[in-house]
Amino acid sequence: MKIDRFEKIFMLLGVGVLIAGLIAIAISVIHYGIHLPSPDGRIAPAEVRATSPFDEPGVYETGDGEYEVIMLAETWRFVPDEVRVPAGSEVTFRIASPDVVHGMLIEKTAVNVMIIPGQISEVTHTFDEPGEHLFVCHEYCGTGHHLMSGRVVVE
Amino acid sequence: MSTAATTVNHAATRDEAHVETDQQMWTIKGQLITSLAALGLGGFIGMFQAIERIQITLPPFGPFENYYQGLTFHGVLLAFVFTFGFANSFVSWTTMRGFGRPLRSNMLAQGSFWLLLGGTVLGAIILTLNEATVLFTFYAPMQAHSTFYLAAVFLVLSTWATLANIVLTYRAWRAEHPTEAVPLMGFVSITTYIMWGLASLGVAILVLGMLLPWSLGIMDNTDPQLGRTLFWLTGHAIVYFWLLPVYISWYMMIPKQVGGRLYSDGLTRFVFILFLLFSIPTGLHHQYTDPGIHEGMKSIHLLLTFVIFYPSLITAFTIMAALEHGGRRAGGKGLFGWVMALPWNNPAVVAQLLAMLVFTLGGVTGLVNASLTVNMVIHNTAFVPGHFHLTVGTAVALSVLGICYWFVPYLLQKPLFSPKLALWQAWLWAIGVLIFSRGQMSGGLDAQPRRTMLGEASYSLPGWEVANWLTAIGGVVMTISGLLFFVVMIGTFLNKRAETPEERGALDPPMPDPPIHDHRKSWKVFDRLGFWTLVAFILILIAYIPVLMLYLPAEFSSPGVRVW
């Protein structure tokens, strides 16, 4: 196939740019220890409210500076919608939905997860600085979607 | 052959008389009109979404009961009806011209049009009745009225009818020309539709196998996570089905319109083969944050996502080279003088040049989305609509408007009304969308969720006010631009028909010259379409079978819910 010299140079350059991009991502993943949500168990939506641990949503201390938040995302609220933890805590959120798809995004963090009926979502984040973080439902979940939010208060 | 009763559409040349028959040309016009009507209505609703966030609500929200009902209209009309209708219309026509023969089947051509129209009308009715406010992604277990899923089936079937017709046309051509290379314009047309044919299998299985029976009560429960995976098998590749008809214009017509030439036939084929192969096995990059999908699988799709960025990189270079060629032939000198020498007074060209410029930003922001670390920050925020109004909302939509500036005059045999207004239209859209997307993106980086009635939300952050104003202002500018487009179209429709040979000649479509390195220098293996289709299919299996294996058994435990 006939390819002009500049075309050839550009094609190689393109490959280079993309490989560099992938390497950058790989480094950032390893360096920051970033994890994507991965399977963490299943639960039928009808059983969410009656099944442990989701029958008792709340904030639990599980170890030294470690917390677990058991959370329901339902139309149109998070339960609990206020999470208080001391600065420096490593907080693991375990979230399930008894109805439709929701999402959770915590401002100023990389916590961003879908909550899908049938699946349990798990994300972990360490809150270093004292302050407040808004969290919102970021997937359309009905006419009250824009009312669904909460906050993490780091003390 | 199906054209015994050939009547002549506009008998400009013998060539056209042979290729364009009345029985087929009306469907091409009909598909285009349906598409543009969807664009007009959908875009108009978009304006209300944009100004809602600075608390301008016209109660009840526009013509509809609530924000989300309007947003469902916006998404369905623009992402499905507008794009499908345009692809069916334009690519059918490039197929006819590419292969130099009419489409093989009148019935398929007309069926495709009626299916599109039927699906659109059904969908519009059920949406207006507020029985399907589920947004254009219709994620289960939100359950719409079964008519909504039926409408989706119709819309997809309309593209399949066109696909079948294109393939039959190719085969008829092949029977007449057993040894020739596939004409380039035919090649890019058919690969576009084969890609989409494979891609749409995901949503076909989803709707026919899960959602339609479930909405009819034949199945009690569904599996939302499995549904999303099937949805995104189609959902990423669909963006290339939106884009490739426009690429056909960029590769085939734009070089001619700027007085330049495409360099390489082979490279063009290579690019479209890459799209055929790699558009589909990348869907998981929309599901980085889904709980039910394994992290390792997501990383593999990330890798493939970078591969599918590659043909667009080559395109950027190739098209630029053709533009430069044209600019220099028109007397442009120096490193950038050729840019000024391009036909900046031709709205058909200007709209597409601006679309390309905006698309470079769209491409960069797309790579941002795909990078999984950054994606964790912007997934499902307003950044995402910020991104895709640069891509489908401008690279595609503004190019379509540009194409209409020559295609519609040609179809009607009437000169374009006020090219000056059309130029204003193009510039205003580009400026508007840059303001709009700047607003959406900065909001998104500040954790502003997408698909959210922000004006009424129970929360807000300080950075959002500026973001919302930019979005609103940009949105209004885009709407004004859209209005101008329809003024130009209606004016064109009311114009007098071209009579003299010169008047008619001025409306001739910009048909491509052979590339500088023509097909004799290309690899013959590119033309083995059956083989490439098979490879593409195998790649889908390789990319998705492990995902399914790790996922199964399915979790059919979600009953339908109505939340509006």
Ligand code: HEM
């Ligand atoms: C006047 C021009 C337009 C304006 C003002 C506009 C405005 C908007 C706004 C504000 C949103 C975000 C709504 C939200 O997240 O709550 C949106 C979403 C969207 N727009 Fe547009 N838009 C316009 C044109 C277009 C065009 C031309 C296309 C495609 C061809 C398009 C496709 C979409 C899609 C697919 C969505 C996503 C809907 C969803 O999230 O369900 N828009 N538009």
Ligand SMILES: [Cu+2]
């Ligand atoms: Cu929500």
Ligand SMILES: [Cu+2]
């Ligand atoms: Cu995608």
